[in-house]
Amino acid sequence: MRLADSFRSERFGAVRIQELQRVIELDSGAVHDTGQPSLSAGSRVVPPEAMRAVESQMVIVVPCMNETRSVIEGVLSGIPHDCLIVLVSNSDRRPVDRYEIESQTLEQFCRLAGRSAVAVHQKDPGLAAAFKAAGMTELIGEDGLVRNGKGEAMLIGMAVAAMTGRKYLGYVDADNYVPGAVNEYCKAYAAGLYLAGSAYSMVRISWHSKPKLRDGRLFFSRKGRSSQITNEWLNKFLAEYSGFGTEVIATGNAGEHAMTLELGLKLRLAGGFAVEPYEYMDVFEQFGGVLESSDAEVMAGSVPILQIETRNPHFHDNKGEEHVQGMRMQALNVIYHSPVTLPSVRQAIVDFMISQGALQAGQEPPKERVYPPVASLDLELLYDGLDAEALSFRQFDGRASNGLPPAPPIERRAIPHHAI
């Protein structure tokens, strides 16, 4: 993959946010990386062997909710072979058991492609019990099951990824009609994580365009409805500190993003759709140098956040206006409630929300749920719980289907111990 160089960045303590970089070529051939921007004109190649090295250490988590079989099949076909797939489903289990269809699709794909994967259902009572045993009761709702929500699915996926011992974690939404876009996201993760060159890095995707129906024809919109607002306020947050207006953040709502697990395990994920913007706020809180950091090692290095604009259009199901309004406000809630957000920005958020009819005068924005870091989990207890009680927990072993000695993606004796 060839990326345009990113020349500018904004710092916030140890956090370094790189300006958006474009993908120039999806496949840059066998050209070798010279270790510096290419002679020609501001582009940078990540050679195939470097991409492969990251991919073979990457887990791709696919949160899934009631997608059709053919869409899921397409998404799976786009995930590079060396990545391990983790499907976290919150699909309906009756009248038709859609999770059963999904995991059959996954099983067939793994058999045909000789790949490994893990699947689990978010509302499996055994999953809730395992998280309780492993030390995260916060995740459990009043019904005794893991709470609904995208952030919650992502947390489950991250915990599974942590058990595999792999180094990188990427998220890909299951509602994507373009397998080639999924492939590009994963390639961009690998390229970005390689270029970031830090144990604590993150890569966030900004899609090229989003096709929408308008007056019976397709219009390729450049900006998402809620991203625009989220990015604007995250940038205001930064500008209020630096005194300089900025547009550096272009990926506040990026569903598609990846990170080193070393960083991921330290993050506190938020619930629902607050999860993506809150990742920014959390790194600002933990590594921004405003609050005291508990992590001298990270503070001494840096936390690079690369933002990559992909070539493919982001072509997915339209979830409707209500969904968007919800996402938008959840982002503002987390910025408002962050202890590092300056008072003037907090006031401006309240004013904006009132003007949008999302808040009554005198009210405070609601607080979003924020979970402890995945590093606080006892992964061995989590595994034991999943293995013993979670009926939806499945491991598909690609090695076995290739006639090699079996090696499931997660093995109890190989679960790494992460320092909290």
Added chain:
Amino acid sequence: MRLADSFRSERFGAVRIQELQRVIELDSGAVHDTGQPSLSAGSRVVPPEAMRAVESQMVIVVPCMNETRSVIEGVLSGIPHDCLIVLVSNSDRRPVDRYEIESQTLEQFCRLAGRSAVAVHQKDPGLAAAFKAAGMTELIGEDGLVRNGKGEAMLIGMAVAAMTGRKYLGYVDADNYVPGAVNEYCKAYAAGLYLAGSAYSMVRISWHSKPKLRDGRLFFSRKGRSSQITNEWLNKFLAEYSGFGTEVIATGNAGEHAMTLELGLKLRLAGGFAVEPYEYMDVFEQFGGVLESSDAEVMAGSVPILQIETRNPHFHDNKGEEHVQGMRMQALNVIYHSPVTLPSVRQAIVDFMISQGALQAGQEPPKERVYPPVASLDLELLYDGLDAEALSFRQFDGRASNGLPPAPPIERRAIPHHAI
């Protein structure tokens, strides 16, 4: 890339048409090809080095007519780095010179990506003069310029490809909104040509689905409007010989297809939209064993035609109903007029066309224009003409933009001599 195995094929003389095979993984990692179907279940991996070997010998011809800049940029970004790009444009040159915009886009892309390319405009008087000098007056219309038409653009592209000395040729339409689909087409060409393992092979793409607007929502249609008819009649053509009904041909109208240049140079391309279905008829005529073949070498071997179903949706501009009706009838015209089509099929075609209102009773289907093979051209004279007179002829040299000694894609002293 990982493809499902194709177990069945139909023979027609030396021509072997393989049943449609699905793409299973866009990127199958560094898994090595075992030289036989994988153990697991009927899939076959083409490893990256094999893909690369084909790509670095492949020319991708992009016929282009009045596409927007951003669509062209996307298509270019999807073509694997090692392929050489040949843009053949028939875009308007006034009031705005769209060819100028296109070739600037191509030049910038090549500079940024360190790549090589060739561009030429179909209506350039110098191009017509060059083809006349090289011995193909059939291509020239009454206005003294190269005729309009897609087949004509493809022929120009093939002649340019022949001058580069590369071994493979693939076509990619410029009106594609999904760069990842373009990438998949090129990868499927490379995988297919590798698997075909013959000096005279062809790979034809059947896209997974085509998104269409219907009642304000998207519907992913599996079959193209004109492909359905074309395939049906090509299969009837085969069945009439074998006595067994067949559905083997699924790519009669495939705009996206690739071949070895050794095969390509022998083909007689048809004009306009007859070009793609006529490729089938032409191999049946030349290598089907019904007519006497002038080519004992090809007849002694085989002409494999692989058909690959891609994962990505084919998402392009809707050209409207008239365009489709035109394509459909041009396909029937070439089947009707082929000397190898049996009388009963010819009669059935006439009946069908009358029932469709495309023909009056008593009329004969019109004859499509068919050109001599590109191998009949004197390529050195063609080059001299382009170099001296074709003002739109441009070579972009990726090596020079990488600071390496210049090496334009076509050099007079390196033009290969093809036996006719």
